[in-house]
Amino acid sequence: MKFANYIHYVEDQDAIAAIRPTHRAYLHGLLERGQLAAAGPFADGSGALFIYEADDIDTARGLAEADPYTLGGVIKQQTITPWTLVYSNPGLLQQPEE
Numbered sequence: 001m002k003f004a005n006y007i008h009y010v011e012d013q014d015a016i017a018a019i020r021p022t023h024r025a026y027l028h029g030l031l032e033r034g035q036l037a038a039a040g041p042f043a044d045g046s047g048a049l050f051i052y053e054a055d056d057i058d059t060a061r062g063l064a065e066a067d068p069y070t071l072g073g074v075i076k077q078q079t080i081t082p083w084t085l086v087y088s089n090p091g092l093l094q095q096p097e098e
Helices: 014-031 055-066
Strands: 002-009 036-041 047-053 075-083
Touching: 002 014, 002 055, 014 036, 014 047
Parallel strands: none
Antiparallel strands: 002 047, 002 075, 036 047
């Protein structure tokens, strides 16, 4: 089952940037284990959207709680809710070159 996590960051962009490498390594691990369908920040830097693959909402919450951004205190608010994929265009979801 998929769960969307809609995140709002704190205002301190320097604190977010300091944790970003560890956060992205964490997300990469989730991706490799099949627990992350998609993730990325909003263009304005205010937050992000993560889509987890989990058996239940408690497991999804656990994934969010273990995120270095959560542990580092740079998430002001997050909302996790079950999400159903109806349509997808894989060509539009391709990851840009880093």
